[in-house]
Amino acid sequence: MARVKVEPAGPIIEVRMGSNLARVLEEAGIPLATWCGHRGICGRCEVEIVSGAISRPKPKEAFFQQRRGWPSSHRLACLFSVEGDLVIRVPESSLMTEMPVLKAALEIKHPIEPAVKRYVFSLPPINLKKPESTLGRLQKALHQPRLKASLRVLSNIGWLKQDRVEVQAAVYEDEEILALSPAALPYPIVGLAVDLGTTTLVLEALDLEDGRILAKEVAINPQHRFGADVLSRIAHASLGKKQRKELQAALVEGLNQLIKKIMAQLKVDSENILEVVLAGNSTMNHLLLGLPVDSLAQSPFATVFSSLPPLRAEDIGLKVNPAAKVYLAPNLRSFIGGDISAGLMAANLFEAEGPFAFIDLGTNGEIVVKGEKRLVATSTAAGPAFEGGNLSCGLPASSGAIERVDWGENGFKIKTINDAEPRGICGSGLIDLLSVLLRKGMIFANGRLAMAKEKMAVVPGLFLTQEDIRQAQLACAAIKTGFQLLLASLHLQPQDLRAIYIAGAFGQELSVANSQAIGLIPRVSPERVFFLGNTSLAGARLLLLNRLARQRLLSRLERVEYVSLALEKQFQNYFLENLKLGPWP
Amino acid sequence: MDKERILALMTQAIIEGDQTEAVRLAQEALSLRLDPTEVIERGYVPGIQKVGELWEKGDYFLPELITSAEAMKAAMAVLDPELKRGIYATKSMGKIVIGTVEGDIHDIGKNIVASMLQASGFEVYDLGADVKLEKFWQKAEEVQADVIGLSALLTTTMVGQKRFLEMLAERQLTGRFKVIVGGAPVTAEWAQRIGADGYAENAVAAVRLVKELLSQKTGRKTP
Numbered sequence: 001m002a003r004v005k006v007e008p009a010g011p012i013i014e015v016r017m018g019s020n021l022a023r024v025l026e027e028a029g030i031p032l033a034t035w036c037g038h039r040g041i042c043g044r045c046e047v048e049i050v051s052g053a054i055s056r057p058k059p060k061e062a063f064f065q066q067r068r069g070w071p072s073s074h075r076l077a078c079l080f081s082v083e084g085d086l087v088i089r090v091p092e093s094s095l096m097t098e099m100p101v102l103k104a105a106l107e108i109k110h111p112i113e114p115a116v117k118r119y120v121f122s123l124p125p126i127n128l129k130k131p132e133s134t135l136g137r138l139q140k141a142l143h144q145p146r147l148k149a150s151l152r153v154l155s156n157i158g159w160l161k162q163d164r165v166e167v168q169a170a171v172y173e174d175e176e177i178l179a180l181s182p183a184a185l186p187y188p189i190v191g192l193a194v195d196l197g198t199t200t201l202v203l204e205a206l207d208l209e210d211g212r213i214l215a216k217e218v219a220i221n222p223q224h225r226f227g228a229d230v231l232s233r234i235a236h237a238s239l240g241k242k243q244r245k246e247l248q249a250a251l252v253e254g255l256n257q258l259i260k261k262i263m264a265q266l267k268v269d270s271e272n273i274l275e276v277v278l279a280g281n282s283t284m285n286h287l288l289l290g291l292p293v294d295s296l297a298q299s300p301f302a303t304v305f306s307s308l309p310p311l312r313a314e315d316i317g318l319k320v321n322p323a324a325k326v327y328l329a330p331n332l333r334s335f336i337g338g339d340i341s342a343g344l345m346a347a348n349l350f351e352a353e354g355p356f357a358f359i360d361l362g363t364n365g366e367i368v369v370k371g372e373k374r375l376v377a378t379s380t381a382a383g384p385a386f387e388g389g390n391l392s393c394g395l396p397a398s399s400g401a402i403e404r405v406d407w408g409e410n411g412f413k414i415k416t417i418n419d420a421e422p423r424g425i426c427g428s429g430l431i432d433l434l435s436v437l438l439r440k441g442m443i444f445a446n447g448r449l450a451m452a453k454e455k456m457a458v459v460p461g462l463f464l465t466q467e468d469i470r471q472a473q474l475a476c477a478a479i480k481t482g483f484q485l486l487l488a489s490l491h492l493q494p495q496d497l498r499a500i501y502i503a504g505a506f507g508q509e510l511s512v513a514n515s516q517a518i519g520l521i522p523r524v525s526p527e528r529v530f531f532l533g534n535t536s537l538a539g540a541r542l543l544l545l546n547r548l549a550r551q552r553l554l555s556r557l558e559r560v561e562y563v564s565l566a567l568e569k570q571f572q573n574y575f576l577e578n579l580k581l582g583p584w585p
Numbered sequence: 586m587d588k589e590r591i592l593a594l595m596t597q598a599i600i601e602g603d604q605t606e607a608v609r610l611a612q613e614a615l616s617l618r619l620d621p622t623e624v625i626e627r628g629y630v631p632g633i634q635k636v637g638e639l640w641e642k643g644d645y646f647l648p649e650l651i652t653s654a655e656a657m658k659a660a661m662a663v664l665d666p667e668l669k670r671g672i673y674a675t676k677s678m679g680k681i682v683i684g685t686v687e688g689d690i691h692d693i694g695k696n697i698v699a700s701m702l703q704a705s706g707f708e709v710y711d712l713g714a715d716v717k718l719e720k721f722w723q724k725a726e727e728v729q730a731d732v733i734g735l736s737a738l739l740t741t742t743m744v745g746q747k748r749f750l751e752m753l754a755e756r757q758l759t760g761r762f763k764v765i766v767g768g769a770p771v772t773a774e775w776a777q778r779i780g781a782d783g784y785a786e787n788a789v790a791a792v793r794l795v796k797e798l799l800s801q802k803t804g805r806k807t808p
Contacts, residue, residue: 090718231739232740234740297740297742298689298742299690381691446646446648448643448646451642466643567690571693572693576648
């Protein structure tokens, strides 16, 4: 065993010899910025080794030491193996304190038809000749002879024994009483819409009667410490039941923290939160429920469930009204989750007239194309390059990330998020940059930096390397290939598309022209490209406010055909061809 | 055209990934009754070696690598029947069984490695993707392979590489074949931890690795 002391006031952690320092810190609850998933590429998890057993820096560490001018005691935690007692310091800049910049969720008006409704009525007095149970009187008053109520609700109805009381009841689907209170008392009926993201959790509280958004809270998904991407979470969960429960507990705890903040903000009690609707990818949905995920990332990619009847908040551990219902937006397949199904619903794309394409650009780029009638969907392993991962100069869309690049008289013209000091490049900036470089002949279509350079400065001290360009080429080719194969499966030409809807991390700052110039999206006229923002949250909101949408979604999902790219014979040829940067034919 | 000129053009055709030209030159070599062994070793092989260098310098990326490997394979296919007639001295570079482990359907990376190995003169038996672990050693036994290559593209399927080595140990086959591993999440440390004989980060490095492993092997070769 070795001891790692984190200065100045951090914990002392006992670890096994040979443990990975980043894992050790993350397991101790230190939110280390490991954007590249412990691969030593992003250089964000810099730590200072104050004293202790130091090995020689790995080449990737030497690279960052040289490039960023670190002293030799500064190392990458993700590449550092603990070989004896250590005293370390973790710089502020290596922590994930900064919240990724949020994108607005689609605002669409839908009729409000919630599953939880308030009934206000007066309970008739007890008929002394023919006394009835209180539940019986409630059933009668609400004209629902089969109305249920939990023991918890029943154990609190002493006050109903009085004569003629005015009562309000929150009733779920006209079948179960979730809460009862005197009609005179204020009793807001609140629901939560949750975007259960791999990186970020977004929670919104809505008034279930008028559909108003009451409050919103955001946090990093605490599961981050088990790995940045879905696959590393699956790998951790697959180690055993204990690890699976760890992931579940982290996620539930993260949600409960947000719920606490929301309640403080709204000054409502947890009793008032009566329904929770979550939209997440299949892995997040499974992990939330503590279900096995081993099969999700292995052929044939079987999920434990695609849709579930509503669950009880109590069973999941959410700190809201224990009787509250929890509804998960249904998964289509292992790689097309509830976030996408909810998003399609929110943007009304099941009904919209084709041909159009919908794309959610993330680590897995999910693409859906509708033809005249058929809807086909696929998921491409684009990798995290467009989220700033896997790049030496990459940064998620957060303060200081270069989000726009253009060419001015004196070279690159950049714009950063919050106009802060540039710290790295995020997806939209990378796309601009590649397009500018292509246009100026500074890279060739095959991605090679002109004049056989190894890297080029974007701003002083911040470089785009040849390897970064290769990563971007791979990401771009994966998406383009998925796009082309889906179009081909519907016998569509790119020009046939009436619209391209873009959801996900990118917002309005993504340049359509530049995305088309490098081949990320097909060449359609720019006014046919629409940015939808966070469709997952918008979908959760819709499903919360409209119970009929849930049934509709299930029936629509049945019609979506899934295309597995890896099984397509043409995939490799298309993919290799698409590694070339340049517009679609 | 003189022989030296043809050999130089062959090298050039491979570097440029010009399959038509590479094939045409192979046919011309046959019609001129040139020694196919010499044609390969002095004409085509320097081309693919140069391609490897260009890759390592960052000049070439996957598409260039693949078109060159394909050109090489096409030229070899022309020369093969002549080689098989057995009147020329030939030496097999070695036999490799390769595939992506079970549960994993990704095979582009593995295909590129297979192509480069084949282009570099190895006999490659590509089992495809999602391959049952037993199949690797069964095939290796059947063809008397020197090397088994296991690809895994997911952190969740990497464990198949480990299980394969355990499986070999259970059957007392450890050391019978050289086992190499690769794939995006795979690292040299992982390879070492599970007791594999080698790891390569990309197709060009894989060719070098296999050459190294086989030269060790022949170094202490027993009849």
